[in-house]
Amino acid sequence: MSFDVTKEYQQFQILEELGGMAGVTFRKHYRSDKKFPKPIFDSRSKKIWRGGDLERYFDKKSGR
Numbered sequence: 196m197s198f199d200v201t202k203e204y205q206q207f208q209i210l211e212e213l214g215g216m217a218g219v220t221f222r223k224h225y226r227s228d229k230k231f232p233k234p235i236f237d238s239r240s241k242k243i244w245r246g247g248d249l250e251r252y253f254d255k256k257s258g259r
Contacts, residue, residue: 200247209249
């Protein structure tokens, strides 16, 4: 799992990077975590996160 720090990701792209995880599992284990990065764009139907924020979060989570 490696996020490009220059890109922005929608939830379905994050799930693909995480190996096809289900949306419910993603919300349960990551989105509910208070340390998970806030989206840079947040609407009812679309949320977008920065790749750099995601990279830092998952690196810390994995202990790198």
